[in-house]
Amino acid sequence: MIADLTETIVKIxxxxxxxVGFYAPILGWVERKQSALMQDRVGANRANIFxxxxxxxxxxxxxxxxxxxxxxxxPEGADKFFHTLAPFLxxxxxxxxxxxxxxxxxxxxxxxxxxxxxxxxxxxxxxxxAFASLSTYGVVLGGWSSNNNWSxxxxxxxxxxxLSYEVAMGLTLIGVFMxxxxxxxxxxxxxxxxxxxxxxxxxxxxxxxxxxxxIAENKRAPFDQPEAESELVAGYFTxxxxxxxxxxxxxxxxxxxxISGIVTTLFFGAWHLPFVTDxxxxxxxxxxxxxxxxxxxxxxxxxxxxxKVSFFIWLMMxxxxxxxxxxxxxxxxxxxxxxLPLALINxxxxxxxLLV
Amino acid sequence: MTDSAKNLHTEQMxxxxxxxxxxxxxxxxxxxxxxxxxxxxxxxDIGYLHRGFEKMCxxxxxxxxxxxxxxxxxxxxxxxxxxxxxxxxxxFGVQAPERCQYIxxxxxxxxxxxxxxxxxxxxxxxxxxxxVFLYFVEARDLLWDLLEELCGARVTANYVRFGGVKNDxxxxxxxxxxxxxxxxxxxxxDVDKLLTKNRIFIDRMRDVGTMPAQEAIAHGFTGPCLRASxxxxxxxxxxxxxxxxxxxxxxPVGETGDNFDRYLVRMEEINQSMRIVExxxxxxxxxxxxxxxxxxxxxxxxxxYNRIEALIFHFKTVTEGVKPPAGEIYxxxxxxxxxxxxxxxxxxxxxxxxxxxxxxxxxxxAAMPRMMRGxxxxxxxxxxxxxxxxxxxxxR
Numbered sequence: 001m002i003a004d005l006t007e008t009i010v011k012i013x014x015x016x017x018x019x020v021g022f023y024a025p026i027l028g029w030v031e032r033k034q035s036a037l038m039q040d041r042v043g044a045n046r047a048n049i050f051x052x053x054x055x056x057x058x059x060x061x062x063x064x065x066x067x068x069x070x071x072x073x074x075p076e077g078a079d080k081f082f083h084t085l086a087p088f089l090x091x092x093x094x095x096x097x098x099x100x101x102x103x104x105x106x107x108x109x110x111x112x113x114x115x116x117x118x119x120x121x122x123x124x125x126x127x128x129x130a131f132a133s134l135s136t137y138g139v140v141l142g143g144w145s146s147n148n149n150w151s152x153x154x155x156x157x158x159x160x161x162x163l164s165y166e167v168a169m170g171l172t173l174i175g176v177f178m179x180x181x182x183x184x185x186x187x188x189x190x191x192x193x194x195x196x197x198x199x200x201x202x203x204x205x206x207x208x209x210x211x212x213x214x215i216a217e218n219k220r221a222p223f224d225q226p227e228a229e230s231e232l233v234a235g236y237f238t239x240x241x242x243x244x245x246x247x248x249x250x251x252x253x254x255x256x257x258x259i260s261g262i263v264t265t266l267f268f269g270a271w272h273l274p275f276v277t278d279x280x281x282x283x284x285x286x287x288x289x290x291x292x293x294x295x296x297x298x299x300x301x302x303x304x305x306x307x308k309v310s311f312f313i314w315l316m317m318x319x320x321x322x323x324x325x326x327x328x329x330x331x332x333x334x335x336x337x338x339x340l341p342l343a344l345i346n347x348x349x350x351x352x353x354l355l356v
Numbered sequence: 357m358t359d360s361a362k363n364l365h366t367e368q369m370x371x372x373x374x375x376x377x378x379x380x381x382x383x384x385x386x387x388x389x390x391x392x393x394x395x396x397x398x399x400x401d402i403g404y405l406h407r408g409f410e411k412m413c414x415x416x417x418x419x420x421x422x423x424x425x426x427x428x429x430x431x432x433x434x435x436x437x438x439x440x441x442x443x444x445x446x447x448f449g450v451q452a453p454e455r456c457q458y459i460x461x462x463x464x465x466x467x468x469x470x471x472x473x474x475x476x477x478x479x480x481x482x483x484x485x486x487x488v489f490l491y492f493v494e495a496r497d498l499l500w501d502l503l504e505e506l507c508g509a510r511v512t513a514n515y516v517r518f519g520g521v522k523n524d525x526x527x528x529x530x531x532x533x534x535x536x537x538x539x540x541x542x543x544x545x546d547v548d549k550l551l552t553k554n555r556i557f558i559d560r561m562r563d564v565g566t567m568p569a570q571e572a573i574a575h576g577f578t579g580p581c582l583r584a585s586x587x588x589x590x591x592x593x594x595x596x597x598x599x600x601x602x603x604x605x606x607x608p609v610g611e612t613g614d615n616f617d618r619y620l621v622r623m624e625e626i627n628q629s630m631r632i633v634e635x636x637x638x639x640x641x642x643x644x645x646x647x648x649x650x651x652x653x654x655x656x657x658x659x660x661y662n663r664i665e666a667l668i669f670h671f672k673t674v675t676e677g678v679k680p681p682a683g684e685i686y687x688x689x690x691x692x693x694x695x696x697x698x699x700x701x702x703x704x705x706x707x708x709x710x711x712x713x714x715x716x717x718x719x720x721x722a723a724m725p726r727m728m729r730g731x732x733x734x735x736x737x738x739x740x741x742x743x744x745x746x747x748x749x750x751x752r
Binding site: 038039040041150153157221222224225228229231233324325326328329330 | 484
């Protein structure tokens with residue numbers, strides 16, 4: 001009992017510190033630096049402590065100080081309660097969804113079985129969908145309660161866009177579930193121990209569709225209609241400042257991490273290196289004793305998993321800084337008339353292949 | 357479904373886009389009446405950059421107007437300089453020396469390239485392609501470096517004088533231009549790859565803001581926007597000024613007159629302008645850059661300080677202004693946005709009685725409601741950019 005509790009708390013702390021403590025602040029820096037690299041610029045490099053600049057890595061700290069000391073502004077006529085609630089509704093799902101994503105295999109430590117996932121739910125993927133839908137509320141409420149026409153338009157766009165793409169995304173994943181026969185993400189991860197059973201080989205079309213839907217769900221360019229700065233000023237968060245703005249912003253970045261995590265788990269072999277099973281890892285580190293071997297294998301799992309996650313984050317950022325933005329009606333058309341039929345076709349083909 | 361939609365109580369939303377809004381660069385305000393996201397009506401409010409240009413001109417001498425013209429289209433100030441100088445010279449009935457004419461062609465075309473770079477860059481940025489923006493701004497900066505070396509300023513050039521220019525081309529200008537153009541061409545190719553066949557970009561620009569040729573002419577369109585509608589009107593070809601008739605260049609025309617054609621026309625004009633600059637630099641003759649006409653163009657400082665006649669002319673022209681003969685003229689050049697005309701009235705004194713500018717972007721801006729009615733709010737973004745309304749020139 002105590003051991004279970006400790007295990008869970010350690011895992012929560014680990015994921016929380018990686019996501020909120022590492023990825024959220026560092027991604028702001030990464031986005032600046034990567035866009036700078038792509039655009040022949042230098043990027044953030046001014047923030048310094050005693051003239052130490054370390055390639056601009058102090059900028060997240062400077063940002064934090066800035067937003068914490070800014071005025072927390074609530075516009076006149078805004079619904080104060082919902083205006084305050086919206087950023088929480090946007091950030092919380094982004095943090096919570098990572099609970100069901102496995103970042104390593106199952107091992108035994110001091111006679112206690114350890115699975116590297118916070119909550120090993122048998123409805124893992126449905127849990128993610130449920131919480132992803134919740135974050136829509138944050139955006140819509142933020143747009144609605146701000147008492148600003150631009151925010152309202154942004155909120156409406158967001159609700160329509162996120163709902164539409166959730167349909168296509170759900171249908172895309174049905175193909176994945178058909179192949180693996182499970183909604184439990186650890187099962188899906190386990191099956192991909194075999195390199196030739198990786199999702200990308202089983203469901204190539206599914207991967208493309210899912211990744212597209214996921215970017216749209218995340219509201220990043222080329223699908224950033226809800227905030228489209230040249231049309232709607234800043235869309236649904238036009239009237240947000242200070243920490244509340246940062247919560248939207250962190251929510252967006254954490255969603256990037258979560259999406260990359262899901263893509264890695266479903267399509268890119270989860271925590272596995274190609275042709276290397278967890279059993280091989282443990283026997284490779286056998287010299288460190290049974291517990292040491294398990295710990296080292298876990299470490300390899302975690303590093304491999306987050307390396308893959310970082311790769312997809314990089315990919316999403318590259319897309320974001322390369323492509324222009326769709327128009328709102330074009331996004332809806334793409335979602336309903338292209339992605340949805342393709343997802344259905346994908347299910348159909350998968351069904352035929354499975355039957356034959 | 358349709359019945360229930362009819363019975364629903366819906367309202368139109370009136371929304372103020374600007375004057376401080378990311379898309380309204382140049383400071384303008386659109387009062388947009390929205391039905392959902394569809395534009396029912398759009399009103400353009402201009403005048404936020406009104407400085408009383410014409411009134412200021414009436415209170416300054418003819419020469420003192422020159423720096424004001426820098427602030428008209430501040431993205432391509434040198435064309436304004438050239439246009440105004442040509443108009444005043446037309447009043448006098450004189451022509452600048454040949455070398456000066458070549459220099460004016462070179463700087464006009466460079467200014468045009470800068471303007472098109474800025475326009476396409478801003479347009480791409482506003483539909484979300486930030487990277488393209490910085491590529492073309494980098495290219496523009498290379499040309500601005502050249503212009504800075506030429507006249508000491510990047511934006512407020514004030515380089516052209518009546519009957520001449522302020523100074524000759526600096527040492528090694530041709531070689532540096534060739535070098536800058538090489539980089540510009542590379543960046544042009546990059547941007548071409550990023551945009552011209554980009555499905556998202558095409559979807560955003562194609563069939564948006566379409567103006568058929570007849571309507572474009574009726575609205576008074578000129579420049580790239582008119583040519584995009586398929587009318588090959590270019591002041592440089594229609595009424596050649598300076599040495600444009602000796603230059604070999606094409607006038608690109610579009611077919612449909614939508615935003616994508618406007619983009620394509622501008623991209624091609626960048627190439628053609630580079631060709632013109634290269635030809636002019638290759639052919640530029642030696643000789644004086646200023647007219648030898650002390651009543652119009654100051655003598656050199658050396659003369660002014662050492663010869664009494666030159667000193668008197670200097671004193672008279674500075675205190676009273678040059679005095680063109682009484683009369684009125686209209687003279688037009690091909691600005692980066694279209695026909696940039698100056699209508700000048702002189703009563704023989706040192707100050708203009710009237711200095712009226714025909715800004716190319718005013719008719720273009722006036723056509724915004726026509727182009728936007730029934731479209732989506734997101735269509736304002738690329739259309740307003742391709743119109744390239746410049747506040748300084750439209751509002752004056």
